[in-house]
Amino acid sequence: MLRHALPRAVPVCLALLLSACGHEEPVHTSISPAMVVQPQPSALASQSYPGEVRARFDPQLAFRIGGKVTRRLVDEGERVKANQPLAELDPQDVRLQLDAIRAQVAAGQANLTLVRTERDRYKILLDRQMVSRSQFDNAENLYRAGEAKLKQLKAEQDVASNQASYAVLRAPQDGVIAQRQVDVGQVVSAGQTVFTLAADGEREVLISLPEHSFSRFRIGLPVSVELWSQPDQRFSGRIRELSPSADPKSRTFAARIAFTAGKVPAELGQSARVFIQNDAASALTVPLSALGAENGAPYVWRVSAGNTLEQVPVRIGPFGEKSVPVLEGLKADDWIVAAGVHVLHAGQEVRPVDRSNRTINVAAKE
Template identity: 50%
Template structure:
């Protein structure tokens, strides 16, 4: 009688252990199911950085806004150069001299001719007064008096002409010295002492102090994308980490027949800093229109409701995804301009958007596979 009871007890104990084991197994499965999802790595970029990378850049050279070729107004032999290239000069400072002997002789000759004309004028005036008295006494004819009047007026005109010639000769004698018309720097020298120069032949090139510009060449293809007054950024080869502000001041009306490019000048702002003539520079221009808008990669655009466009944006607070509707422009080769709906510093998922979902936790990385910190940590630059 005891053996069946013992057998029943053992069976009940086994059933209890089996029940406990199943319960523990189900509890373990529940704990595994409730474990948090690991953040999914996603490649992100910022629209402002994409727009900056799409900026066109052009190599250029720092030039003065006013570059004046300086020349003598008269010809002669250059006897002295008083400054050299690179020298800073002030307004009115002598720069060079030509042989003044011939100019002085011409001035003396003009003065002598003036003296002769004045003497002839004095004689004609005296004769006219004498003949006027004879006409009153009816001792000479009226026609003789008319001849004296004509001679008087001719002598008077000769004096005016001789005086003008003397003034010109005197001015030319003063042209033997070449003076700086304004303050600036001598950019180049084109003549040497002892050389016979013609009137108007450049001796120096003066770069004025009225401003600095960058001379660049714009391509024929897409020239309509650039306008006068368009903002630009300039970097110097000696200071690549500093960007100076500027604007397009001038664009040539016709392309160069050899290079087929349009010469342009980009004026630096007044507070752009100290730059030197001849420095190498690079100008960054954001073309007008949609090309100046924020840009995202083609793969970042996802279909939205009612045929619209959306992008995935990483929430900087908690690192989750949210879908943001955007208005786009014409598609480019690798990027899309975003006209509205997106902030310049937003973290946009650049690829794989079809595998993501709203509210998903992600781990953003840049194109160099470096983590981009979100949350309370400051976000670094995304390239």
Template identity: 35%
Template sequence: MRQQSPTNMRAGLFLRTCAVALAGTVALAACSKKEAAAPAPRPVVAVAVHADGEALQAASLPGEVQARYSTPLSFRVAGKIIERRVRLGDVVKSGEVVALLDPADAQKNATSTQAQLDAAQHNLVYAQQQLGRDKAQAKENLIAPAQLEQTTNAYAAALAQRDQAQQQAALAKNQLQYTTLVAGHAGFITAEQADTGQNVTAGQAVYNLAWSGDTDVLCDVPESALTAFAVGQNASVTLAALPGRKFNARVRELSPAADPQSRTWRARLTLIDAGPDVRLGMTADVTPALPLAAAAAAHGVFTLPVTALFHDSRQPAVWVVRAADNTLELRRVTVIRYNERTIVVSQGLKDGESVVLQGVHTVSAGEKVRAIAPLHPEDFAS
């Protein structure tokens, strides 16, 4: 057997040492990569949501009691207010005088136009008499035909001047009457917009008059509730000032377009059995006879705490924990009601899905999480 030299032995020992070290380094690197690739799921406060039928039945929209017709009262001529005969909250009758302007200028104008009318009437009488004399003389051939034509033209001009003066006198008389402000309908004075001694222009509002008669309730309807607020649909109305009473109403008018800011439609409902105790400006809760939305009736509604609400662009959304892989998904939802501590969702969720209730601004889509129950469940109770 051939004996190895000391030099060869040292070289082989060095190579074996390097191989062992390299294998250890590779093993450590593999372990490090394996540990970094599997971080622990992040804990989030989430609970499974279930359909809430009571929320659908109790859902209502806020509204306000208003008169069906409300118009400003204003003078049709300019002038200085010398007297106001009614005040805020007064009941007025149709044809009742509510304010007066200084009539001095209007009276002088009426007197002037009446004088012009008298003069025009006198000229017309003279022209008519002259025309009669000229016609009689023309039959006897005592005047030329041209003179008769001039007399006829003079009479026509006098007649036109008389008619013009009549119209001017009637206009001046009307303007004198316009210095008296009269209520065109019975109703209530809901606003005072000018004071005694103030100079006002024609058409400037002095009072606002809410007509007596039909009473409306105005409310803003979200898109999810449009089906229930179609024209002719019935609804029930409760008033905060009259607890324990419920009024019947019918949708009379629905705006054809949504408000560009609130994205809601203005609805007007007529109170069918409103009495004298129903006052203008009262706050109301409007509950349609049909469910708030067909989709809500089909899929149910969910009551969530307001802390779960997030936004996707400008649309309301919530974070849903997907059951398949425990990752987060931002889901757009339709909110049909905002309460003090909760929201009512009609579309976007399914029964049994887990929704994040807390820290919605600190998570991101696709993040792997671990759902945990809230520490104090009463804080998130609906």
């Protein structure tokens, strides 16, 4: 009996299995979220350059005569007052020159007294017609020559007296000694820099500008300055001075930034950062993480109205610290993927969200 029932049961089981397979539930593919952003106008972005706070006026101080340094009265970083002695040269040579010219002045005065007396005597004799006119004229010329010679010697005495005073180097104004370049015993020449004085008053920031983008900078260009000691506050400024030639070692151009925000708590030697806005108002900027490259060609992933991805080639400008300007390829109302661009592919469906994980309606073009 079992033998006759088995052939009948097999078709029934097969039918039940086929029926169960026909009612299997379909597998749903999950849609991954993608953080998206919109390009920002480049006018809101800026490039930054590190700098150092310097004095508006920082004259290089030097002796007006040469000699051997016998005393150094101040050191680097020391505050000085106007007319304060800073260093001294050996005064022996200039004192000897002054003594020599003083002796010459005394001899000139004695000679002038002699020729004056001779002229007066010849004038009396000429009135009595006891000497000729030519003899009197000769005495008159000797007197005038002696008078001129004495004036010359007195002028040389003044010069020698000044030379003696030049043996002491004095501060031209209040300030701080920023650099010291000589020491006691060193022989210096006239005009050789001895100290650099950071004068009290206005402060500026010295920065170096890159050679490749130097043409877009100009004197008077507005900037903003952030001091290292006050990172949350920016001060307005402008480019006051641009170097006409590049540094031969760094190939950068020096620029001085003047503050325009009134009194700024900037101290000498402080670190600062200067922010300069981009010129191109038509360009847009995107985060660096949104940029990809294929065979050297940059691209971004744009989310279409159906929440699918399309690869968009773009033309970019110089890289910034956190963003890069996009010169061609995007519009301001586009939504682009801001991170994870290396794992995406064209036509992929995503769920666009912002940085707070809120869903974005791309079709609305917010």
